[in-house]
Amino acid sequence: MPYKILIVDDERMARDGLRMMVNTLKEWVWAGEATNGVTALEKIKLHKPDLILLDIRMPEMDGLSLLGKIREMGLDTLVVFLTGHPDFEYAQKAIRYGAFDYLLKPMRAPDIIEIIKKAEIHLDEASHVKQEYEESLRMAKDYERELLERNMREVIYGGRLDELSISNLSMFSDCDRLAVASILLDSYNNSLRGPCENILRNELQMEYASPFLVLQDGLSEWTILLGERSVRTPSIELNQLFDKIGLELCAAGIVNWRIGIGQKIQFAQASKSYEQSKFAAYFASTDKKIVFYEKLTDTDATLLLIPIDLEYAIIQHVREGNPDEAIRVFDKVADHYSKMTIRELEKHAVHFLIQLQNGNERLDDGNTLLDYVVDGDSENISTIIMRLRQVVKDYAERTRSYLNIQMNHVIQRVIRIIHEKYAANIKLGEIAEVLGVNPSYLSTLFKQETGVSFSDYLSRYRIERAKLFLKEANLKIYEVAQRVGYTDGRHFSQMFRRSQGLTPLEYRNRNGIFTEHDELINE
Known part of the structure; x- marks a missing residue:
């Protein structure tokens, strides 16, 4: 300009x-x-x-x-x-x-x-x-955010709090209690993820006065950490907060959602509230979309017939596409099933399978799981347990296949964007926003799927494209650099040498391409 x-x-x-x-x-x-x-x-x-x-x-x-x-x-x-x-x-x-x-x-x-x-x-x-300074500030802010997210994930996933520096918990450092909420979209729809996350952040920003953090916890799940300071600041009650969030989701056309909220708990035990929130969300329904863990057993006495935490674990493993773990936990629950009457087990099987199917609506193929187990003509308890076990295994395997396809689909879209826009100043955060995915989650997923980081993949692809352009004798080296996304010729030459062991000019000469107009300053 x-x-x-x-x-x-x-x-x-x-x-x-x-x-x-x-x-x-x-x-x-x-x-x-x-x-x-x-x-x-x-x-x-x-x-x-x-x-x-x-x-x-x-x-x-x-x-x-x-x-x-x-x-x-x-x-x-x-x-x-x-x-x-x-x-x-x-x-x-x-x-x-x-x-x-x-x-x-x-x-x-x-x-x-x-x-x-x-x-x-x-x-x-x-x-x-100025650009370097602003980029440094942005990187520092991104790093601080990623560090906070990583440490908070460590806390809610069961890590030991005393192993973390309290300064790395940033905004939560003065909170002594924490409640965790889980939001699940039952139907996977990539176009809904961005609007859903925006609604969560906007409503929390407007309504919740204490520290909070929104973490993506899967392709269509979010975890919200709600801090509470020792000196209580005026804030909306959680039931009112999530009622407002629910209304906003529905107003935006997002209807297939469920929310579970864990108990407010000591910060060091945040993983317990996290598990409670997941557990409560799985028992939400179309009639009752928002479930508080502490009120769960008060309203549904049938859940006390067996260890519901084990059934929750089964549903969790099925949703994660982990058939081995799902069956391992199921075999523990089977001991409790065997002590029930046929009528009790049939009734409970209906309840369990409804929760399993509600938690996996993305696999909806027109069939109901009840058809596989409760046929009205069960011979004995062992038959019902055997059928239940098979359904859990089959459903977990189908979920695993589905997730693999979805994961690959997201990463393939990222790779396609790189191949189409490698010459532009593309950033992972911008791509994540387009795809409606959390940047840190996408970064981790990309490396898991490709074996390299996003920046390394982009650099490698640019160098491969540069090798093709360098074989065109009419292009100057700085023009090749610009074509593959480098505005600084020297930086391009350094990256090329690091990748290929040769400068761009040496690469040209080795391939029998000699030009008079390449500037040595670019080397």
């Missing part, structure tokens, strides 16, 4: 000459002119020029006064003073006050060009430094 220049001088001939000169410069555009400091100030507010050529001696407001006003506005615009010999000491004083440079009148064209070029170099360097 061209830089903007403003001329402030009460001599018309000087303004005309400078304007004509600026119009010949490729990297500069004319932002206007002014005859005094007062008029100039209005134009500066409007156009925010990058460089001002400013006469020191002017009516109404002189150059130094205008420079003071510019700095008061918080602008870092470069100012070059135009002065005659009698004002030489005055100009030097202006430099100490923050002017970029000065030009002595009468001005020669080469001197003007030189100082504008000097300003251009300064602005280029400042822009580069």
